[in-house]
Every structure is written in C-alpha cells, then in structure tokens.
Amino acid sequence: GSMLVSGIQPTGAFHLGNYLGATKTWHTIARKLDPSSQMVLFIADLHSLTVPQNYSVLKKQRFEAYASLLACGLDPAKVTIYHQAAVPEHTQLQWALTCFAGMGLLNRMTQWKAKADLKNDAQIQNELGAVKLGLFAYPVLMAADVLLFNATHVPVGQDQAQHLELTRDLVSAFNKQTKTKFFHYPKTLMAPSNKILNLRDPSKKMSKSDPDELTKITITEDPKSMRMKIMKATTDSIDGPLTFDPEQRPGISNLITIYSAIANQTIEETVPQIKDLSKRDLKELVAEAVVKELQEPNRVYKELMSSPDLLHKLSLEGADKARAVASKNLKEVYKILGMDMEK
Ligand code: TYM
Incomplete structure (x- = not known):
C-alpha cells in the first residue's frame, strides 16, 4: 500500500491557493484511498517558528488550521490528522537527518532567502549572520516529516517541489552512509492546478503571510x-x-x-x-x-469553531495515531544509527 504524507502551516487562514494546491487534492485522494494505504496530514506548527510570531496568536491559529482541514472535507476517521508539535519524533528524526544534510544543499534552497528578504548575493553575504538556523534548516525538518512515516507519496502544490528534491537527496545520503535501503524515495504528487497568484500583484504567489x-x-x-x-x-x-x-x-x-x-x-x-x-x-x-x-x-x-472541545479531542487522537507509526519508524532509524538501548 501507499503512505501519503503532507502538511500545512497554521500561520493565517487557509487561502484559495492552499485549497486548490493542497486540501482539495488531499480530499480527492482521501476519498479514493484503498484499504491497504494510509494518509497522514499534519498542521506544520513547528515550521511556523522559523519566523518571529505572536505566540498566543499562533496557538489560536493552530486550532483554526485544524478546523480548516476538517472543513475542507478531510475525515479524521479515515486520515490521520494532528499537530506536528504533539509528535516529538518529528524533531528527533530531524536531528539525525541534519547530520546527513550538506550545508551546500541547504544553501541552494530558495525559500530561506525569500523569507529572510535577502535579494542578492551581496545581501546574503552581509546579512547571513542574522538568518536563524531554524529557517536555514527548515527543509530538513520537512524531510523528517515525510521520512518519519517512510512516505511513498507527498501531495503538495507547485511551490514545494524543491524541498522534496532535498528530501530525496537526504534519502540517498542516509541510505548510502548507513549501507541500508531503509528510506523510500518519496514521489512528489503535484497538484493539477498551477500555482495560485496574489490577486493584487500576480507576479507573486498567493500567500498566507501577506498582510494585505x-x-x-x-x-x-x-x-x-x-x-x-x-x-x-x-x-x-x-x-x-x-x-x-x-x-x-x-x-x-x-x-x-x-x-x-x-x-x-x-x-x-x-x-x-x-x-x-x-x-x-x-x-x-x-x-x-x-x-x-x-x-x-x-x-x-x-x-467546528463553536466546538473547541471536539477539535481538541480529535487532534489528540490524531497525534496518538501518528505516534504509533512514528515511534516505530524512529526506533528502526535509531537502531541503524546505533542509538538503540538494546544489549
Ligand atoms: P504551506 O503551508 O506554505 O502550504 C500548504 C500547501 O499549500 C500549497 N500552496 C499553494 N498552492 C498553490 N498556490 C499557492 N499560492 C499556494 N500556496 C501554498 C503548498 O504547495 C502546500 O502543499 N513546508 C510546507 C508545509 C510542510 C510540508 C511538510 C508539506 C511541512 N512539512 C512535509 C509536505 C510534506 C509549507 O510551508 O506549506
């Protein structure tokens, strides 16, 4: 069976780009899921820490995002839906993977430059010191998200393709260095829709963080x-x-x-x-x-927003389901790396 994994950040309400580039296709996939396959979707809250936040607002947004996923028709009885921060295995695997991730590979990613508002090489040289390590290492967390479930397919919109190439580079580095074939090479399942653009300035993509x-x-x-x-x-x-x-x-x-x-x-x-x-x-x-x-x-x-208790309960149940799979995989990774506690 297939293992499909994807995530979405909670900072700001879901927009038409998220809907057409991600949640609508997730819903279509979930509806056609065969019984031997699984789908895992999470609110990528840890990713939102890569840029400064108002943390009490973020807390609220994490639950709004959860409600939004369900509102897009995704059924927590069929799909595992949870908050990334509630499953500590994500960051544990990330650490292991950072030890396989070349600085040069990460340096070639475009998103940290965009988010740090660095426009050219001179600016990058001058202002690199202020770029947060978390922002720079963000694609490794994303790789950990996917590999934690040993995903076979990752359904995303057009703007995430580069990060998934890095994920596959990490699979090859890990498998080669450990002389295993533990991780699958996850395939990118690109949404059929083109990227949805900013309605006022169509030279940019529609973005949750745009204040306008x-x-x-x-x-x-x-x-x-x-x-x-x-x-x-x-x-x-x-x-x-x-x-x-x-x-x-x-x-x-x-x-x-x-x-x-x-x-x-x-x-x-x-x-x-x-x-x-x-x-x-x-x-x-x-x-x-x-x-x-x-x-x-x-x-x-x-x-859904009028039933916060239900949202909370569903999210905790989702995290439990996710942890059951995640902890098993992480254990195997630890074993491969000699980090297990068996005699
Ligand atoms: P995020 O939260 O920016 O976007 C979530 C999903 O929406 C898609 N998307 C768009 N599609 C079309 N047009 C747009 N304007 C548009 N804006 C966003 C994105 O392609 C994405 O599929 N790093 C990811 C979240 C993430 C993740 C992962 C995804 C974290 N870990 C592991 C897959 C696997 C992100 O910031 O997506």
Missing part, C-alpha cells in the same frame, strides 16, 4: 468579500479575446487557473469557454465558482 487582505481569498471569509476581491483583482489593459498567457497576462491567466481548478478541467478546456467574455464577465464567472466551491468549507468551519 485584498491579495488573497480565505476559505473562512464571507461570500460577499470573496466576490468583492475577485472583482477587484488586477488584470491588464489588453483588448480582444481573453487568452491564457502567464507571461504577458498573469492576472487573467490566474483567473483562468482558478476557474479551471474549481471546474476540474484543464486550461485548454476552459479557454474556449471564456475567450469571448469581457474581463468583467470572466470575474463574475470566477467569483460565482469560488463562492459556490467554498460554501461548504465555510459553513463547516464556523460549525
């Missing part, structure tokens, strides 16, 4: 505001038929991407349907689709 609310649509906001944000989305001033052209027309292309992902169809299928619409009518169409798609998650989220 107009740039993103969250699954928890009311339909009126969803509609308003789509209607205000940045497009272009090119006349004539609408075309899918991410380079020249990123705003229009982003709307086409969103519509296609919701309608479960390819871009090629969507374009002929929309090419003769006005930009305004395209926005109306997309707004309608988004509101309808998020109606159920929106309703379930509100319902």
Whole structure:
C-alpha cells in the first residue's frame, strides 16, 4: 500500500491557493484511498517558528488550521490528522537527518532567502549572520516529516517541489552512509492546478503571510468579500479575446487557473469557454465558482469553531495515531544509527 504524507502551516487562514494546491487534492485522494494505504496530514506548527510570531496568536491559529482541514472535507476517521508539535519524533528524526544534510544543499534552497528578504548575493553575504538556523534548516525538518512515516507519496502544490528534491537527496545520503535501503524515495504528487497568484500583484504567489487582505481569498471569509476581491483583482489593459498567457497576462491567466481548478478541467478546456467574455464577465464567472466551491468549507468551519472541545479531542487522537507509526519508524532509524538501548 501507499503512505501519503503532507502538511500545512497554521500561520493565517487557509487561502484559495492552499485549497486548490493542497486540501482539495488531499480530499480527492482521501476519498479514493484503498484499504491497504494510509494518509497522514499534519498542521506544520513547528515550521511556523522559523519566523518571529505572536505566540498566543499562533496557538489560536493552530486550532483554526485544524478546523480548516476538517472543513475542507478531510475525515479524521479515515486520515490521520494532528499537530506536528504533539509528535516529538518529528524533531528527533530531524536531528539525525541534519547530520546527513550538506550545508551546500541547504544553501541552494530558495525559500530561506525569500523569507529572510535577502535579494542578492551581496545581501546574503552581509546579512547571513542574522538568518536563524531554524529557517536555514527548515527543509530538513520537512524531510523528517515525510521520512518519519517512510512516505511513498507527498501531495503538495507547485511551490514545494524543491524541498522534496532535498528530501530525496537526504534519502540517498542516509541510505548510502548507513549501507541500508531503509528510506523510500518519496514521489512528489503535484497538484493539477498551477500555482495560485496574489490577486493584487500576480507576479507573486498567493500567500498566507501577506498582510494585505485584498491579495488573497480565505476559505473562512464571507461570500460577499470573496466576490468583492475577485472583482477587484488586477488584470491588464489588453483588448480582444481573453487568452491564457502567464507571461504577458498573469492576472487573467490566474483567473483562468482558478476557474479551471474549481471546474476540474484543464486550461485548454476552459479557454474556449471564456475567450469571448469581457474581463468583467470572466470575474463574475470566477467569483460565482469560488463562492459556490467554498460554501461548504465555510459553513463547516464556523460549525467546528463553536466546538473547541471536539477539535481538541480529535487532534489528540490524531497525534496518538501518528505516534504509533512514528515511534516505530524512529526506533528502526535509531537502531541503524546505533542509538538503540538494546544489549
Ligand atoms: P504551506 O503551508 O506554505 O502550504 C500548504 C500547501 O499549500 C500549497 N500552496 C499553494 N498552492 C498553490 N498556490 C499557492 N499560492 C499556494 N500556496 C501554498 C503548498 O504547495 C502546500 O502543499 N513546508 C510546507 C508545509 C510542510 C510540508 C511538510 C508539506 C511541512 N512539512 C512535509 C509536505 C510534506 C509549507 O510551508 O506549506
């Protein structure tokens, strides 16, 4: 059977990018899961510590994120869903893996540079001292998340591919150095949707941490505001038929991407349907689709947030289920590394 593993950070409400790039596909996979396979999803709260936080807000967000996952239709009876921080084996395996992770490999990752706001080599040289070790080592924690369950498949959006290549590099370093074949090479299961872009500035991705609310649509906001944000989305001033052209027309292309992902169809299928619409009518169409798609998650989220005890209980049960598998795997890793306590 397959072991599918993925995670999502809790800092900020889930947005349309998370939904179309991750939770919607997780839901589809979970529905079709065969009995010999397992799916593990976690709130990547430890990852959120890589940048400064308001920790009491973060605590609240961890439970909002849990509710959001369930609101996207994921069923804790079928899928193991928990908080990463509640399963200490994640960080234990991370330590072991850091001892196999080359500094050069980590240095090539792009995300720490973006998150530390370092734009060029000179800046990196000058300001490296301020970059936190946790931020730099973040992809090793991500590898530990995946390898803790010896995952066969990792379903993610387009922006996570680089981190999973590093995970596979670590598998090869570990297996080679320990002369074992213990870890599988996990395959990236890329979401069918393109990356969802920032609604105001389509040169960037839609991001939870963007302080400007107009740039993103969250699954928890009311339909009126969803509609308003789509209607205000940045497009272009090119006349004539609408075309899918991410380079020249990123705003229009982003709307086409969103519509296609919701309608479960390819871009090629969507374009002929929309090419003769006005930009305004395209926005109306997309707004309608988004509101309808998020109606159920929106309703379930509100319902769940009024039962904090239930959320808490489900999360603890999820952590127990995860630990049962994680501790067994970690034990085997420790044995391979000579760290077990057997005589
Ligand atoms: P995070 O929390 O940034 O995003 C969660 C998931 O949402 C996808 N995503 C997007 N997809 C399309 N368009 C966007 N604008 C967009 N923004 C986010 C991401 O690809 C992701 O699948 N490091 C991870 C969390 C993580 C993880 C892991 C994932 C921690 N450990 C182990 C897989 C396996 C992250 O920060 O995702």
